[in-house]
Amino acid sequence: MRKIVLMMSVSLDGFIEGPNREIDWHRVDDELHQHFNDVLAEMGAFLSGRVTYQLMAGFWPTADADPNRTGPVVEFARIWRNMPKVVFSRTMQHAAWHTTIVRDVIADDILALKAQDGGDLALGGADLAAEFLRQGLVDEFRVYVHPVLIGRGKPLFPEAEAEALPDLRLIDSHRFGNGVVLLHYERAGASGQ
Incomplete structure (x- = not known):
């Protein structure tokens, strides 16, 4: 069964974007970008919300x-264009580049997608x-911690109920030359799903 892998870059203080949606603090150099390409090229699809998809x-x-x-930028452009994409949005009407629009996250539908x-x-x-x-649907976490503090x-x-948070097991970490650190976790007990 396929896994759902959350892949996100964060500042050291835990933010994915600044107060005005800034992401210019990301430290993506050719080494890190090539790593993203290598990981993402093996994926079966990109799942995103409307804001991420439109960005x-x-x-x-x-x-x-x-x-x-x-x-690496040229390579990723080709990966992104050709990869199947599922965008979750209640407002989008049309999308291009191998994109399917889905209105809601329904666990049974996600499990069926994972089973493909x-x-x-x-x-x-x-x-x-x-x-x-x-909904307990994330199997792995690839969090890329950038060595910057953005403050807010x-x-x-976001705040979550403690019972909704999964126990995690570190399966890998890696320090890139630019100081970004990958923390790769899986849900405890998720191996061999």
Whole structure:
């Protein structure tokens, strides 16, 4: 069965974006970008909320057309365009680039998606992740901690009831040359699902 893998970058103080949706503090260099490409190219689909999808759709469809882009950026543009995408939105009416719009997170539907053949499912977006967590649907966490403090903004993990939080087991960590640290966890007991 495929896994749902939450992949998000956060500041050291736990924010995914600044108070005005800034993400310019991300320290993504070619090494880290190539790592993202290697991981994401093996996924079966991207799952995102409307805001994350629109942010991605505003840049990646043509990013490889700019001759000044680095190799990892060009490679990811192609990965993103060709990857099946599921965007969860109650307001979007149309989407392109192999995208399916789904109105609500329904556990049975997500379990059916996980049961399909293919690679794991990359989950992005704090609001969507909160709903997946509330329903116990996240199997792995790949949290990329950037060595910056931004003070305020949108937290990756909003306040949650303690019983809704899964026990986690560290399965890997990695320090990149730019100081970003990957913390890779799985739900306790999730191996071999």
